Amino acid sequence: MRNGKGDSRRKGPKKDESESSSNARFIAGRNPVREQIEADSSRLEKLYLQKGATGSLLTYRKLASDHGIPVQIVPTGKLNSLVPGVNHQGVILVTSAVEYQDVDDMLAGVAATREELIEKKSIVVILDHIQDPYNLGAIIRSCVAAGAGGVIIPDRKAAPVTPATVKTSAGTINQIPIARVGNLLQVVDQMKERGYWIAGAEGTGETSMQEMDWDRPIGLVIGSEEKGMTRMMRKACDYLVKIPMRGPAESLNASVAAGILLFQASLARPE
CATH class of the missing domain: 3.40.1280.10 (SPOUT methyltransferase, trefoil knot domain)
Known part of the structure; x- marks a missing residue:
């Protein structure tokens, strides 16, 4: 359905040099990360956590560890570079690429x-x-x-x-x-x-x-x-x-x- 103005396409994210651009993607933000881990952790490869995290943000380290997901502590700038323009809230999941079905x-x-x-x-x-x-x-x-x-x-x-x-x-x-x-x-x-x-x-x-x-x-x-x-x-x-x-x-x-x-x-x- 037509939307008129205000839905201009946003630029896609830059790729993390340490991840394959064709085989990895990111889930950013506290609620999406928690929901994904709790729903299905089988295709999750790594959790990036903001350096200096305190309070509730630290619970994501335990959540990831409990599900066998490696955790890497990184500076805020690293998180920003992975998902430019996205409010990551200090936590990003790396998961295998979307598996489009036939x-x-x-x-x-x-x-x-x-x-x-x-x-x-x-x-x-x-x-x-x-x-x-x-x-x-x-x-x-x-x-x-x-x-x-x-x-x-x-x-x-x-x-x-x-x-x-x-x-x-x-x-x-x-x-x-x-x-x-x-x-x-x-x-x-x-x-x-x-x-x-x-x-x-x-x-x-x-x-x-x-x-x-x-x-x-x-x-x-x-x-x-x-x-x-x-x-x-x-x-x-x-x-x-x-x-x-x-x-x-x-x-x-x-x-x-x-x-x-x-x-x-x-x-x-x-x-």
């Missing part, structure tokens, strides 16, 4: 057969060239909270997973399958063949979110912040769904729109 494997994991898909009425979110890694992280967090089966992103002209994405996702990044694909439209065609109905978020859509029949397998498309969905993606949608606006604002932030539609879908379905 899209066929992801869809098969959601439902192995058409019959199972219809019974489960799953939602998979398709991000049509989201540019801002913070929006990507927020959308992933909403997907996990709403019980979506997976997220599909393009491999070009779109935000990849960055430290900012991980931080904004609040540690949920590894709790949902993410597929990165070369052609979103081909994937949409595959999903239709499997039994999904494709619903695109569109401010001028003909179907309001309250009128939409969410009680079925849905591929929910969220367009880029500035331009919304591409013309071909819009044409490929079975439904163009709008969020009713009561005030003078013409549009919503992409991540906000995604969250609203995901929970509208969740509420509209039987438990």
Whole structure:
């Protein structure tokens, strides 16, 4: 859904020379770090802790040690260089790179057969060239909270997973399958063949979110912040769904729109 202004893409982080740029990534901030360690520590490689840490920050050293994660004490400048522009709060996790799933494997994991898909009425979110890694992280967090089966992103002209994405996702990044694909439209065609109905978020859509029949397998498309969905993606949608606006604002932030539609879908379905 179009977002207007104020969602300019932020620059990605510089890479730590001691870590492989292709095989490592960072989770920064106290809550995301704690949530990730407690949720799944199997792919965590190291914890960087700010030199001179006191009080509650020291508990992260014990938390990491209890989970078998090596701890390295470093100056604040080192932390700043790992995640420029991110409020790391004195603690950064190094974790193995995001393991993007093959899209066929992801869809098969959601439902192995058409019959199972219809019974489960799953939602998979398709991000049509989201540019801002913070929006990507927020959308992933909403997907996990709403019980979506997976997220599909393009491999070009779109935000990849960055430290900012991980931080904004609040540690949920590894709790949902993410597929990165070369052609979103081909994937949409595959999903239709499997039994999904494709619903695109569109401010001028003909179907309001309250009128939409969410009680079925849905591929929910969220367009880029500035331009919304591409013309071909819009044409490929079975439904163009709008969020009713009561005030003078013409549009919503992409991540906000995604969250609203995901929970509208969740509420509209039987438990």
